[in-house]
Amino acid sequence: MNIHRLTDEGLVRFNGYLDALAGDPTLTPPFRLLDDPLTSIPVEGDIEIPQSPLASRMDAARLLHTLLATVPQPETDKGLWAWLSLFFFDSVCPLKDGNRKPGQRYRHIAEVGNYRRYYRHLLLGPFLIFRFYSKTPESALALLWQPLDKPGDVVGQIAAYQELITNAGVVEAATQLYYNPTTKRERKGAQNKEKGGARALVTVLNQFDVTWDLYGMTAPEIDAMLPKEFARFRTSS
Amino acid sequence: MIKRINHTGRKRILREHVQIVYRDEGGVPAFDAKLELSSYGLPDTARVFLEAYRAPASWMRFDFGTKLKPLAPKDCRLREFDSPAGIRFRVKITSIQESHKILGEADGIPLSNPSDGEQKYVPLLKPEPASLGDLVFRVCFDGPEPTFQINDQILNWQEAALSPVFVAITYPAVFREILTKIIIIDGHTDTEDREDWQSRWLRFATLMPGVTEPPDADDEEEDKRAWVDEAVDTFARKVKACELFENARSREKGHL
Numbered sequence: 001m002n003i004h005r006l007t008d009e010g011l012v013r014f015n016g017y018l019d020a021l022a023g024d025p026t027l028t029p030p031f032r033l034l035d036d037p038l039t040s041i042p043v044e045g046d047i048e049i050p051q052s053p054l055a056s057r058m059d060a061a062r063l064l065h066t067l068l069a070t071v072p073q074p075e076t077d078k079g080l081w082a083w084l085s086l087f088f089f090d091s092v093c094p095l096k097d098g099n100r101k102p103g104q105r106y107r108h109i110a111e112v113g114n115y116r117r118y119y120r121h122l123l124l125g126p127f128l129i130f131r132f133y134s135k136t137p138e139s140a141l142a143l144l145w146q147p148l149d150k151p152g153d154v155v156g157q158i159a160a161y162q163e164l165i166t167n168a169g170v171v172e173a174a175t176q177l178y179y180n181p182t183t184k185r186e187r188k189g190a191q192n193k194e195k196g197g198a199r200a201l202v203t204v205l206n207q208f209d210v211t212w213d214l215y216g217m218t219a220p221e222i223d224a225m226l227p228k229e230f231a232r233f234r235t236s237s
Numbered sequence: 238m239i240k241r242i243n244h245t246g247r248k249r250i251l252r253e254h255v256q257i258v259y260r261d262e263g264g265v266p267a268f269d270a271k272l273e274l275s276s277y278g279l280p281d282t283a284r285v286f287l288e289a290y291r292a293p294a295s296w297m298r299f300d301f302g303t304k305l306k307p308l309a310p311k312d313c314r315l316r317e318f319d320s321p322a323g324i325r326f327r328v329k330i331t332s333i334q335e336s337h338k339i340l341g342e343a344d345g346i347p348l349s350n351p352s353d354g355e356q357k358y359v360p361l362l363k364p365e366p367a368s369l370g371d372l373v374f375r376v377c378f379d380g381p382e383p384t385f386q387i388n389d390q391i392l393n394w395q396e397a398a399l400s401p402v403f404v405a406i407t408y409p410a411v412f413r414e415i416l417t418k419i420i421i422i423d424g425h426t427d428t429e430d431r432e433d434w435q436s437r438w439l440r441f442a443t444l445m446p447g448v449t450e451p452p453d454a455d456d457e458e459e460d461k462r463a464w465v466d467e468a469v470d471t472f473a474r475k476v477k478a479c480e481l482f483e484n485a486r487s488r489e490k491g492h493l
Contacts, residue, residue, distance in 0.1 A: 105370065110368070111367065111368040112367075112368060118292070118293040119293065162292055162293060162296075166294055166295070166296035167296075210339075212337050212338060213331045215286075215329075216286065
């Protein structure tokens with residue numbers, strides 16, 4: 001199938017499905033919207049998209065970065081991201097015990113005008129992060145290793161601030177703190193609301209930002225400034 | 238970032254001392270910058286950086302040498318941006334003695350386009366489309382300045398945002414929400430700082446005939462609310478909100 005974007009009618013129907021899913025979590029996704037001319041129109045360039053489950057945010061981002069390379073300003077295209085969400089619905093809202101839990105609407109239909117919620121979209125978020133770090137995506141693994149449907153608090157905290165998500169030193173420091181390359185998962189406590197978790201990191205960085213030019217700093221320089229509460233992540237699993 | 242009080246002695250570089258002008262370089266957006274930093278008492282060795290950014294995730298940094306010898310980089314193309322729309326700049330002056338310490342800063346500098354002519358008035362609030370579910374509008378305080386979001390699902394949302402009924406009902410409500418945020422929630426009462434959006438809004442309010450100076454930060458909340466009421470009433474009178482509304486209704490009923 002080629003990549004499409006949902007039309008206004010398609011968006012209404014996809015929204016309707018998400019509404020209905022709250023009442024009946026067993027409902028089958030309306031995949032017919034994907035190529036119905038009333039609800040979808042093809043994206044220019046006849047871009048074929050493979051139908052295979054996406055294991056992680058990194059996998060999704062890498063794939064979409066390649067596929068959307070010729071699409072101008074894809075991040076502003078609400079219909080495109082809604083179509084992709086529906087196309088990969090089994091990955092972004094997987095069946096568990098026969099039920100689906102879609103969560104907040106912005107996870108599936110991007111709020112492209114809302115600076116703080118762009119990243120909450122389960123496909124647009126990783127795509128934007130990967131695109132920004134496309135030369136060194138491994139440096140952003142703290143934000144990309146997760147399964148698509150569970151981005152977690154490290155993503156939620158850092159991606160909510162443009163100043164942090166676009167700061168290579170901050171993102172690399174977060175990866176060194178919270179991502180364990182051996183287990184290929186997050187270190188224990190990364191989601192902790194205190195004691196050096198992502199929330200604490202954002203609070204500390206907000207304080208540093210008043211005095212220090214964080215954009216000019218490397219990950220080791222930022223790491224060296226962090227208080228002792230973060231030290232446990234440097235050695236933990 | 239969350240708005241914080243500056244206790245660091247960092248200089249605030251005024252917008253009038255920073256000029257960033259758009260130019261096209263072979264189809265790629267680029268810029269020229271003119272900085273006037275001599276009046277801030279900054280050390281000659283201080284380093285100067287310009288950062289271009291646009292939500293949600295575009296950012297580039299340019300090294301402009303030192304305060305004494307400002308030197309634009311050879312390449313001032315904004316390669317991370319596919320168009321000049323919405324690009325803002327931050328100017329950072331940092332210490333060379335105390336590495337990475339910020340000595341001066343200006344933020345939110347727009348990229349001016351000579352072909353647009355000189356823009357004498359910058360609107361305080363400009364409607365913009367957003368995904369809002371079933372809400373018709375929303376005042377968003379998430380960015381560096383408030384934005385007036387209109388539901389992008391509304392047909393011809395730009396036209397709708399200027400319709401008399403919409404203006405009559407929403408504009409005073411939006412004005413109240415913004416003044417309440419400034420005066421009551423943030424406790425900001427300064428009207429003189431032209432670089433600060435809160436001061437600009439308060440100044441706008443006090444320039445309306447009959448509106449007194451805003452209360453002090455430590456005044457009673459009741460007094461602050463009374464001042465907001467006074468400003469909103471005056472604003473509604475100024476835009477003739479009730480008359481707009483009634484006329485629009487009359488037209489709907491075919492009474493005119």
